[in-house]
Amino acid sequence: MALRSDWSQEFCPVKRSLDVLGDPWVLLIVRDVLHGRGRFDQLRENLGISEAVLSRRLTGMIEAGLLTKVDYADGARIRQGYAATEAAADLLPILQQLSLWAEKHTALPAGGGHMALIHDACGQETTQGEVCSACGQVLLPEDMSWDKPWKHARERLQPAGTLS
């Protein structure tokens, strides 16, 4: 491979994970799919990604076992979207820790606000990404909401395999 090394055969698990997850779009797509935004146009619009790149990534992520195609109803019509697999749902701690890291170590742009990670199972905000800092339970997508003050919305996540 020329532009990007192939790390799928590395012994080091960090390198193997980055062989799949090393592209930033992949993690952002997982995040959106866990939020129920699993349709092509929703992803394109929310991420600001070019359609060619999005199409390539979705194909690759299905091959990598991160996504599956699922049907959904668009009026009388049946279309297809994308849902998270177990492997993708297991990335939730990483996404949440990336978010916690950014809030600690990057500058919040003007007009932004703190995104709180709410563990709906206990009702408290968690300051850890993997295990709830308030109640000690392991954090699962279906028990989490992300409170985004700049959108005035608290978005509930959803379990693997489901769309919108």
Next chain:
Amino acid sequence: MALRSDWSQEFCPVKRSLDVLGDPWVLLIVRDVLHGRGRFDQLRENLGISEAVLSRRLTGMIEAGLLTKVDYADGARIRQGYAATEAAADLLPILQQLSLWAEKHTALPAGGGHMALIHDACGQETTQGEVCSACGQVLLPEDMSWDKPWKHARERLQPAGTLS
């Protein structure tokens, strides 16, 4: 920007973190620096990265606040290497969870083996990346060793600011 979007001004903290961490080399360099391999040649050799790309990444990571230059003695000579900042040390949970994710969701190549994350403070292996699954303490670099059976070595991590 043409080849890569600029996400430093995004409200979403996940996007802001990936603006800095979205390149796979960045996380691999942080990993190596936390292992004490902070010299240019050590990084080049261990990562298999091209020298031009390594040089660009190191410069960028200093600007991003992930690394600092530190002196080290090469015989009578004083040379410079790279050490992790607090921001880089705070990426330890993410690195460990990437490793745990890969061991669960990617195929181990023939001849490899399970990399155990050892919490030296309690002596046990942890199956979580952020908080020790055995003793419940928050995991810090200076309390961790990564046991790599394919290298027959247990490598001790080191605190931010130090080299080799």
Next chain:
DNA sequence: AGTGTAACTTCCTTGAAGAAAGCCCGAGGG
């Protein structure tokens, strides 16, 4: 037939990745 919309696909230009070769600088050897 014509319009609309979701989901792609193709085409083009730009610029980073990666490989290899060259450069700089201080130490030690002759």
Next chain:
DNA sequence: CCCTCGGGCTTTCTTCAAGGAAGTTACACT
């Protein structure tokens, strides 16, 4: 004092993906 060595970059060159835009397909509704 000149020459070599080796770490740490920098430069050059080719290849190939990112991103933007325009085209295509498929189906439903008017």
